[in-house]
Each structure stands twice: as structure tokens, then as C-alpha cells.
Amino acid sequence: xxxxxxxxxxxxxxxxxxxxxxxxxxxxxxxxxxxxxxxxxxxxxxxxxxxxxxxxxxxxxxxxxxxxxxxxxxxxxxxxxxxxxxxxxxxxxxxxxxxxxxxxxxxxxxxxxxxxxxxxxxxxxxxxxxxxxxxxxxxxxxxxxxxxxxxxxxxxxxxxxxxxxxxxxxxxxxxxxxxxxxxxxxxxxxxxxxxxxxxxxxxxxxxxxxxxxxxxxxxxxxxxxxxxxxxxxxxxxxxxxxxxxxxxxxxxxxxxxxxxxxxxxxxxxxxxxxxxxxxxxxxxxxxxxxxxxxxxxxxxxxxxxxxxxxxxxxxxxxxxxxxxxxxxxxxxxxxxxxxxxxxxxxxxxxxxxxxxxxxxxxxxxxxxxxxxxxxxxxxxxxxxxxxxxxxxxxxxxxxxxxxxxxxxxxxxxxxxxxxxxxxxxxxxxxxxxxxxxx
Amino acid sequence: xxxxxxxxxxxxxxxxxxxxxxxxxxxxxxxxxxxxxxxxxxxxxxxxxxxxxxxxxxxxxxxxxxxxxxxxxxxxxxxxxxxxxxx
Numbered sequence: 001x002x003x004x005x006x007x008x009x010x011x012x013x014x015x016x017x018x019x020x021x022x023x024x025x026x027x028x029x030x031x032x033x034x035x036x037x038x039x040x041x042x043x044x045x046x047x048x049x050x051x052x053x054x055x056x057x058x059x060x061x062x063x064x065x066x067x068x069x070x071x072x073x074x075x076x077x078x079x080x081x082x083x084x085x086x087x088x089x090x091x092x093x094x095x096x097x098x099x100x101x102x103x104x105x106x107x108x109x110x111x112x113x114x115x116x117x118x119x120x121x122x123x124x125x126x127x128x129x130x131x132x133x134x135x136x137x138x139x140x141x142x143x144x145x146x147x148x149x150x151x152x153x154x155x156x157x158x159x160x161x162x163x164x165x166x167x168x169x170x171x172x173x174x175x176x177x178x179x180x181x182x183x184x185x186x187x188x189x190x191x192x193x194x195x196x197x198x199x200x201x202x203x204x205x206x207x208x209x210x211x212x213x214x215x216x217x218x219x220x221x222x223x224x225x226x227x228x229x230x231x232x233x234x235x236x237x238x239x240x241x242x243x244x245x246x247x248x249x250x251x252x253x254x255x256x257x258x259x260x261x262x263x264x265x266x267x268x269x270x271x272x273x274x275x276x277x278x279x280x281x282x283x284x285x286x287x288x289x290x291x292x293x294x295x296x297x298x299x300x301x302x303x304x305x306x307x308x309x310x311x312x313x314x315x316x317x318x319x320x321x322x323x324x325x326x327x328x329x330x331x332x333x334x335x336x337x338x339x340x341x342x343x344x345x346x347x348x349x350x351x352x353x354x355x356x357x358x359x360x361x362x363x364x365x366x367x368x369x370x371x372x373x374x375x376x377x378x379x380x381x382x383x384x385x386x387x388x389x390x391x392x393x394x395x396x397x398x399x400x401x402x403x404x405x406x407x408x409x410x411x412x413x414x415x416x417x418x419x420x421x422x423x424x425x426x427x428x429x430x431x432x433x434x435x436x437x438x
Numbered sequence: 439x440x441x442x443x444x445x446x447x448x449x450x451x452x453x454x455x456x457x458x459x460x461x462x463x464x465x466x467x468x469x470x471x472x473x474x475x476x477x478x479x480x481x482x483x484x485x486x487x488x489x490x491x492x493x494x495x496x497x498x499x500x501x502x503x504x505x506x507x508x509x510x511x512x513x514x515x516x517x518x519x520x521x522x523x524x525x
Contacts, residue, residue: 195467196465196466196467196468348466348467349466349467349469350466350469350470350471350486350488350489350490351466351486351488351490352466354487354488354490355486355488358487383486383487383492387466387486387490387492388466389465389466389467
């Protein structure tokens, strides 16, 4: 007689870190070490039909993994690959490593520490969509990062790893230069500023060809999914939000920095990973300068997924969390950031060129003099949102609206009594002070 | 959906030539704020405080379509266009 034993798989804790696996520190992981940690790049040498089939299987695996873009928008990566692969013309792959957001450091960390993981991902994406060219876009000012990646690409070329040459391109440094249509226009010989769509880049991008633009972290995840499978990928994260993500934590925490966390981790738990709070918190800026302020009580339990953050009116963006201490003034902080964003307009669309400075003025008036009403500021935001060719003005207005909501008590205080003592505090949100090299 | 809100007297079809109706769209990069469009079509276009057009996203009707065409043709910056939403 046999006894049937019901075995239930033990709930597995996902093995972390994934992207940041390997020795600690910021030092670049060389090709040999990379292959020891992650294994060889699984690129089958096939031709003709067999290659097309295997490329489609790779897209299937990526689609099943549930991976979404880690650049901010959170679009399903598999679906994007499929639409580029089935587009008209030979596809091109562009890896976006130009981290424009001052509050984000994760792409830079990933590129400087694990360059081969990103380059693996570029090769795999090119293979999946059938591209014959691939670019890795960085900010021109990041010369050290570029030379490190060029060395990594040269080592791979010598070892004959990549099937498609990967060209490293430096973008002139502006916030909006890293917007995907701006990158494509720059590669096409134009200015690195956003373009009017349609055509969309995934349909007609570089030289009119279907162009896959992916964030470098997204590509690094592809490198791991191709090695370990879609099921493995989903062992981290929660249903509907699979895998891990890199989060940049800043503000009133003991150890600010970049952390790899599972999607669905409550924001409070992420902040504890970053050493815990150093001061009594007031709010958390979620998603960066195109994101939203969430009051701390709302943010603490909130799972880090696009859906959960969106449900409370926020945006996850590229995984930025900044803790604002109780002693700081959220309105003054926001005014400073909006002033910076106004300066970063590409200067192309009237509502952005004129609207963002007006919005920054209005917010500064509210913070420093208390003589603007919420209704006036909201009316201005309404005049700016959705009226540019890119999302630059939309991001800025979202930030402003969330500040008015999250700091509503402060707004009333400022209107009644003028500036609060918080405006004298040292700034929490990083804004590039020296614009000379920008 | 606009179609559901149409009253019983608006029997006029909202589709032209069997295709989804068009809307007006402005290319904000090309637009330099001449304001001609708002003068020609105040029903659908107003100007913001800086002189740039705020264009209604309403589907064009049989009455407004010819006016919209005229505004499109009159834009000195070629920034105004008719657009067929994909869905």
C-alpha cells in the first residue's frame, strides 16, 4: 500500500539581490566575473526559420514573466517587443541609460556596477526583435560611465559575445533629452528634444525603422529572464507585479541609496531597508519629480506596485522615494523642483515654456508669501497639463497637484500666517545647482 | 462615450464615410500662437493666457467639420490638424 503524501511547496522567499548580485560596492563587475555570477549569455546560434522561432519563444518568455518597463511608465515589455518585432522594416534597439531625474541614481549604479548585465539584455532584445543595430544612450556629461561601458563592450566584442554591435551614444545633457522620441531624433541627426507623435518610435523611429526603446534596468531583467525563465522571475514580486525593481531612496533615511526590492514591498519596509527614518516623517515623494507626494500615513503600508500607487492617485515612476521630514516645508520643496523643471523645458511648446514658470512663481508665492489660492494654482495647472508634445508639463503639474493635496494643512497655514519655519531648512530634494555643465 | 450622450433629436450620424469621427488636434511644437484658429472657430478653440490654443476634444459634427477644415487650412504654422482617434 502506498501512502499518498500531499506536498505543498513551501512558500519560497525569492533570492535577492538579482540585478545587484555579486560583490558589494560600486566597482564594475568584469566579463569573467559576470559570467561566473550569472552564467553565459544564452544566445543560440541559429539561422533562418529556427532563429525566428527561437526569437519568438524569447518574446513569449518575457511576456509570460510579467516584466514591465522600469523607466517609469510600466508598460508590459513583452508586448512592446512583439509590436516592434512585427513592425514594418528592420528593427533597431535603443537602451536608455540617460538618467535625467536628479533624484534617481539606479540606472547609473546598474551601468557602472553590472555593465554586462545591461549589455546582455541589449543583445537579447536585439535578438528577440531581429534588430541589426543597437544603441546605448547615456548623458554626454557622464564621461566616466561611458568609458567604462565602452571598455565592457570592447571586451565582449573581443570575445565575440554580441551578435549585433552595440554603439554607445552620449546625449547632450538636458532633462528632456532622455525622453524616447528625443533620443531617436538625436540618433537621426536632429536635436535631442521630444517630437510630436505620431509617428511613435516603436513604429517609425531610427531611420524610420521600428525602434525599441527600453530602460537599461528593463534590459538587465531580460538578461536574467532569458537565463532563468519566466517562472523564476515571478518568484519575486506579487501577482500582477512581478520581479524586483531598483529603488532610489533619499531624504530622511539613515542610509540613502539604491536598493533592489520585490515589487509589492510596502513603502515603509523599503524605508526600513534604507536604514529607517532619521526624523519624524511628513510625506514621501513617490516616483520622482514627475511623481506625487503621498502623506506618510498613506505611503507607509502602500505596496510598491504601479497599480497600488496609482490607486491612491500617485505614480511609481522609476522607483524613487524621498522622505520629507516634518521640519521641512513641502510647498517650498515643490516650488524649488518646479522652478528647476521649468528651466528644463525643451523650449518647444508654448504652454510648457510659459506655463511652467508661471506655475513655479505661483507656488513660490504661496510658499513664501502665502498670497496665492489653491484655486489659482489648480487653474494654472489645468492650463499646462496635457498640452505639450511630451509628458514634461504633465509630470510637473502632477507634482504640483499632489503637493496641494498632501500639504493641504500647510497651504492653509501659509495663507493665514505667511511662510512657515520649514522654508529655512536645508533642501531635501536634490536639484542640480550648477547648471553650467548641463 | 459621446454617442451615448447624444439626445434623441441628434439623429445625425457621428460617423463620416463609415469611419470614426475626426477631432481637432494641435501640434504644440509647431504652434507659435498666432491665434487665427481661435478667431475662426471660437466654438471649439479658445486661447490660454499666453495666446496658445486650447482645442476642444469633441468629435466634429457635420456643422463644425467644414469650419474646422477652414481653420486647419488657415493656420500659418501648419500646426492645426484633423485627427482620427484610433479607438
